[in-house]
Amino acid sequence: MPILKIDGKDIEVPVGTSIIEAAKKAGIEIPHYCYHPGLSVAGNCRMCLVEVEKFPKLQISCYTPVTEGMVVHTQSERVKDAQQAVLEFLLVNHPLDCPVCDQSGECELQNYYMKYGLYDSRLMEDKVKKHKAVSIGPTVMLDGERCVLCSRCVRFCDEVTHTHEMGIVNRGDRAEIEVAPGKEVDNDYSGNVVDICPVGALTDKDFRFKCRVWFLAQTPSVCPGCSRGCNIEIHWNKERPYQTPGERVMRLKPRFNADVNKFWICDEGRYNYHWIDQGRLLKPMQKRRGVPHEVSWEEAFGTLSGLFLRPQEMGVIVSTDMTNGDLAMAQQLFVSELKVKNVAYQWIRKSGKEDELLMKADKTPNTRGAQALGFEDRSGEIYEQIEKGQIKILFLFGHNLMEILGKDQAEKMRSHLETLVILGPHAHEGINLADWALPSAVYAEKNGTFTNFEGRVQKISKAFPPMGMAKSEREILKEMARQAGIHINLTV
Amino acid sequence: MQAKFQMSSELKTELDKIVSQYETKQAALLPVLNLAQEKYGSISPEIESWVADYLQLPLMKVREVVSFYTLFHAEQKGKHHFQMCRNMSCMLRGCEEMIEYLKERLKLEDGQTSQDRCFSLSTVECLAACEMAPMMQLNDRYVGPLTKESIDQILKEIEINN
Amino acid sequence: MKSYPKILSKNFEVPHAQHIGVYLSGGGYEAARKVYTSWKPEQLIEEVKKSNLRGLGGAGFSTGMKWAFIPKDSTRPHYVVVNADEGEPGTFKDRYILCKDPHALVEGILIACFAVGSHKAFVYIRGEYVEPIRIFREAVREAHEKGFLGKNVFGTGYEVEIVIHQGAGAYICGEETALLESLEGKKGFPRLKPPFPAVKGVFGCPTVINNVETLACLPPIVNLGAEWFAKLGCEKNGGTRLYSVSGHVNRPGLYELPLGTPLREIIEEHAGGVWKGRQLKAVIPGGISASILRSDEVDIKMDFNSLARVGSMLGSAGVVVMDETTCMVTTLLVAARFFAHESCGQCSPCREGTGWVLKMIERIYEGHGRSQDLDNLLDIGKNMMGNTICAFGDAAPTPVISYITKFRAEFEYHVRHGKCDLEDRSQKSE
Ligand SMILES: Cc1cc2nc3c(=O)[nH]c(=O)nc-3n(C[C@H](O)[C@H](O)[C@H](O)COP(=O)(O)O)c2cc1C
Ligand code: SF4
Ligand code: SF4
Ligand code: FES
Ligand code: FES
DSSP states (O other): OOEEEETTEEEEOOTTOBHHHHHHHTTOOOOOSSOOTTSOOOOOSOTTEEEETTOSSOEETTTOBOOTTOEEESSSHHHHHHHHHHHHHHHHTOOSOGGGOTTTTSOHHHHHHHHHOOOOOOOOSOOOOOOOSEEOSSSEEEOTTTOOOOOHHHHIIIIISOOOOEEEESOGGGOEEEEOTTOOOOSTTTHHHHHHOSSTTEEETTTTTTOOGGGEEEEEEEOTTSTTOOEEEEEEESSSOTTSSSOOEEEEEEOOBTTTTBTOOOHHHHTTTGGGGSSBOOSOEEEETTEEEEOOHHHHHHHHHGGGGOGGGEEEEEETTSOHHHHHHHIIIIIIISOOSEEEEEOOSOSOOOOSSSOOSOOSSOHHHHHHTTOOSOHHHHHHHHHTTSOOEEEEESOOHHHHHOHHHHHHHHHHOSEEEEEESBOOGGGGGOSEEEEBOOGGGSOEEEEOTTSOEEEEOOOSOOSTTOBOHHHHHHHHHHHTTOOOOOOO | OOOOOOOOHHHHHHHHHHHHTSSSSGGGHHHHHHHHHHHHSSOOHHHHHHHHHHTTOOHHHHHHHHHHSTTOOSSOOOSEEEEEEOSHHHHHTTHHHHHHHHHHHHTOOTTOBOTTSSEEEEEESOOSOGGGOSOEEETTEEEOSOOHHHHHHHHHHHHHHO | OOOOOOSSSTTTTSTTTTSHHHHHHTTTTHHHHHHHHHOOHHHHHHHHHHTTOBOTTTTOOBHHHHHHTSOSSOOSOEEEEEEEOOOSTTOOHHHHHHHHOHHHHHHHHHHHHHHHTEEEEEEEEOTTOHHHHHHHHHHHHHHHHTTSSEEEETTTTEEEEEEEEEOOSOGGGGSHHHHHHHHTTSOOOOOOSSSOTTTSOGGGSOEEEEEHHHHHTHHHHHHHOHHHHHHHSBTTBOSEEEEEEEESBSSOEEEEEETTEEHHHIIIIITOSBGGGOOEEEEESSSTTSOOEEGGGOOSEESHHHHHHTTOOOTTOEEEEEETTOOHHHHHHHHHHHHHHHOOSOSHHHHHHHHHHHHHHHHHHTTOOOTTHHHHHHHHHHHHTTOSSSTHHHHTHHHHHHHHHHTHHHHHHHHHHSSOHHHHHHHHHO
């Protein structure tokens, strides 16, 4: 492997590595716009120029491969002058609308200007007029005047989705981003063009004007939208008290994982978060004479642990939306300790859209995890046994029987049961069937892991506390077990 | 909804022949557009999508190309298209005056086409005929050096032939 | 007037020389026949190297060397691409070859194809050249008919086809990699280099790109020998050149003269001197991309090396002459407008710089210049140079820097008084 020197540091990287990547490895950031490691190299912004000894001209670090013994300077006067010059060129036609720009705070033009720019402005000519605030797709807005023509978005549509909706029309300083007439940026991954746009030219309608980025906190997680398990960041509003009915999650962003999703996530996953804070079940409820009443967790645990004396009459249906920790707790309690026979997962949302890139047909995140813990897709047998009167108590995790069986069938099923306990985050219609409805936490409210379709176990982190009185399934079961005198210590 | 554009069958045969000369279909894009424009007078959005389908290209790749090259135009030009060179050698030899004179004679500004689609006037960059400066391209023909008299003469001939 | 041998223009005055019969009667296609029937490619490449033939499209790179870069062991097809985009303002030589001696180009292409093992040549001709395209197409047809092109060139079983590709109006497509993109049906965006076309050119295959005039030099080199050709020119610059002379001269036109002919001789003798009995003010020696020379700098030999030494370039040998009445602000406006119009728009410095420079010069031209404008223009020009994908980014600021530097006082007058000092001078003298 070639060894080179960047700003005095010796770095060893594989043959073919670009200077910019080698520098990144050494913790040296080289400013750039057009370069994106997930796309081909365009080399057009000229922001990443560095000085390479023995080369008379500055070289673009995104395109220049390292060679043995190369000596690179990223901080020399020449480099700084060049960076300043490029920034100045990019600002020649850039509107001065940072205060009203949604990208403010995460704009690489603004950021680099603070770091590398700061010269006396001599930009006094009129700016070229281009299209502003154009809707170019169901989720994407374009402001042509803010665009720095780095062509990342075009390359994304050409190289990643192969949908080719975007392009650069005209030439010289009249060049601008355009979408083919009568077409829209409406592929399954369109939201990514907003992520990769280094400035505020492309913005997400879902996020526009919702929240200034400096109010956002970021928590690493895994998308629960399908069995791919794309790595994401949950961006949530830290200013808003979580008890309020307002949404805490402001957006989801992809998080790089070379083996799973690279830099991308699909739109289905990206916009799959509004449910998190909508229609939540906030308190444990018990139905008394047909009417739901709020109860305390202590009351719930106390009463429900009594059911553990009748494991032969018990059925348990878990969900593949649950984390491995929650599933392991269910497995320990119901299978290992109570020896319940009728334990299964119900596999819902298993045949959605699938493609070559990321999307998997199984729209739940943890089917492999449930299988690895010995759960099987045998919910049908459980329903049969309920109908035959063999199962009288059902613990149902996350599911909505009305959705699964249809209203009539669900009500019929209910009538065969003596006790129906539902643990779930949402107060959907099916909750009304329950004798006990226990609020559980959503993935963004807990730590844990999901196992993706390839068997990769991936960590999710708690972004904020559970809403209302919700608890993770794991805590609920553990507490219930403790009340019944069963102590379970899980190390998952 | 506009009726879907249909390329004439003779032209289609000619286009097929062009395409067969190239290693990729895309490579035939410029000649195909050139020929289509020669035949139909402009590159309309309908022609753009026809060509995209014909060469199996994304529409945007055709859009980009049409917008990049100055010889492609979306609007019909006049029967007599005066393209006046305004680059260095022509400027040095007085093209400004010729352009002003022609504007006056045709009652057109740069980039305009007359109502009756008889005349179009454009200014263009060097046409590589600087030895005949000041010069212009009139449809396919290079004409120069221009004087007010030669412009008068040209306009007279056009009038007679009309 | 001194007279020199006519090599490239020998047929320009011959009636009907564009017809193959006339061309053949002057010994046409003998060079190609000789090469195909009795030479080896390596021998041909050596010969061309020895001739000191340098690319006449502008860059002046040794043609033999360029050919030698084509990989010998490649299994992919090789291509010859002819650059007939002729867009450099002030240049019109290739048009003469295409129209007046098209078979010289066909023969040159045949020779180049043989040298690099190519069976197909694309001739990229600028879109405005409707008439030259028609004439050249006819020449190709004639050569085909005679069996000089096609599946069995000169009965040797070697195949060569020529495809004529019409451009569509973009100066940047003269840049060789933009030309390749355009040939592939894309926008003329120059490519990042390396890889160079010799390794990865059109359709990803090894490709040689040569200018029309360069290729037209090949038949005489083969016929009369590399040494003879080298001696025509001067040191390291073999042969003659077609100088396109325009602007304020009495006889604008195309003059074939040896490489190294003094610029003053070209203007004063061959082009008949500055018109209207006026004094010389400035000359652009190699197309609009070349640094301008003041009248006191024209005692210079017109070859690649001599002009590079004074910070200008021979480029396309487009000589644009300006007399004493020329306003340099106006000339810079024309140049800046051209570059802003033609930048492909890829690189930020070039895209934004060309537009910005134009707006500033327009403002000065209109009489609203500010005192800091000239230094700013020089600085912006300097910031564009050397930092872009293609050499257009170096060419565009060249007029800005050279005109302002060499005619600073005139620009300053314009900025200060909001008008030209020439206007003032002529008014005073009236
Ligand atoms: C902006 C730009 C424009 C150019 N235009 C032309 C042109 O119109 N014709 C040409 O032959 N070469 C042109 N060139 C030079 C070509 O890139 C290339 O060097 C040449 O075609 C090689 O042929 P040669 O070695 O025979 O000169 C241009 C270069 C640049 C950077
Ligand atoms: S819209 Fe954004 S990503 Fe696309 S070219 Fe412009 S700046 Fe780059
Ligand atoms: S330097 Fe100018 S013309 Fe050349 S690639 Fe860059 S933007 Fe295009
Ligand atoms: S990041 Fe290297 S040129 Fe844009
Ligand atoms: S400047 Fe007009 S033809 Fe060259």
